[in-house]
Amino acid sequence: MTTTDTGSSSGPTPNAPKANEELLSVDGLVKHFPIRKGLLQRQVGAVQAVDGLSFGVKQGETLSLVGESGCGKTTTGRLLTRLETPTAGKIVFEGHDISHLSEGRMRPLRRDIQMIFQDPYGSLNPRHTVGKIVGAPYHLQNVKTEHGVKKAVQELLELVGLSPEHYNRYPHEFSGGQRQRIGIARTLALRPKLIVADEPVSALDVSIQAQVVNLLEDLQDEFDLTYVMIAHDLSVVRHVSDRVAVMYLGKIVELADRVSLYERPMHPYTVALLSAVPVPDTKRKGKQDRIRLQGDVPSPINPPPACRFHTRCWKAQEICKTQEPPLLELAPGHQTACHFPENLEPPAAKTVQDS
Incomplete structure (x- = not known):
C-alpha cells in the first residue's frame, strides 16, 4: 500500500535514524498532577506520577516498562505520545525536542508516534463502523492512498488477521481479541515509526494473548517498528522485550x-x-x-x-x-x-x- 502526503506540515521534519541509533530519548522526564481544593481551587499538593525518568529507545527495538499498578507506566506512555504535556524534562524524537510542542506542531508527528490502548472495548467508538475507525487516520492527516481509503483499510484488516468483509461491521460484533486487532490496524494506518503499547493483551483471554503478541512481533519485523511496551505480566515481557525498565x-x-x-x-x-x-x-x-x-x-x-x-x-x-x-x-x-x-x-x- 502506497500513501502520498498532500497535507501541509508546520512542525519539524524528522531525519530517520540509522540502525542502532536512538529513535527516542528521554531526559529527566517529570509529570506532576496538581491537587486543588477550595472555592479558589488553590493547589495544595501534587501527584508525582513520573519523577525524573531518563532512558533511550533504539530504532527497531522493544523496550518494556514494568512495575506495580500506580508506578507511572501509563502516564509515561501518554507523555511519550504527547497525550500529556510534561511538567519538566525532555522528550527527543529523531533529534527534535517534542516536549512542549503545540498541538498544531505535533499534528504531523502523530503519523510517526502512535499508541495501542489497553482497553479494546473503550478505545473503539461503538457508533462507528470498522471501516470508519481504521480509516480515520487517513482523513485526519489528509493522506491520500493509491487505491482509495476503503482498499487501504481492507488491506490493513487482512494484515492483522481479520477479513476485508468486516469493513462495514460495528465493534460490538467482535470479540475482545478481534477488537484489539482493529485497534492495531488503526495504529498501523500511517506506518508509524514508534508505537507505545499500553498493556495491549492484559484485557484479553490467555488463549488470545499469545496470538496478539505474535502479531505484534510479526508486524515489527515486517515494518521495522520500534515499541515501548507497557506491561505487568513479566512472562509476556520476557518473550517480547529487548530491554526492560523496572519502575x-x-x-x-x-x-x-x-x-x-x-x-x-x-x-x-x-x-x-x-x-x-x-x-x-x-x-x-x-x-x-x-x-x-x-x-x-x-x-x-x-x-x-x-x-x-x-x-x-x-x-x-x-x-x-x-x-x-x-x-x-x-x-x-x-x-x-x-x-x-x-x-x-x-x-x-x-x-x-x-x-
Missing part, C-alpha cells in the same frame, strides 16, 4: 537487557517481582522462594524520602532513608538504583561498597 513509584529502579535482568536481577524490587512469576516446570515448582513485600505502595502524593522502596525493602538501612541512590551502570548495559544491590559479581560489589 517503582514514578522512578526507574533498574534498566537492563532482557537476559541480564531475568537471570541476574540487581534491585531488590525486581528480585521480588520475578519471584512471583509462575514457573511452568513442575520439577522446579516449589523450590522457588517467593518474596512477599510488606505493606502497600506508598502514595505518590507524599512518596518516601531518598530511596522510595526503603519502606518495603528487606535490605534497607539508614542510608536508604537519607540518600537517594543514583541509577548507575553496575554491569555492562545493566543500570540499577540501589545502595545494596543483589547478584553483583565480586569486583563490582567491592567497587560499590568502597564508593
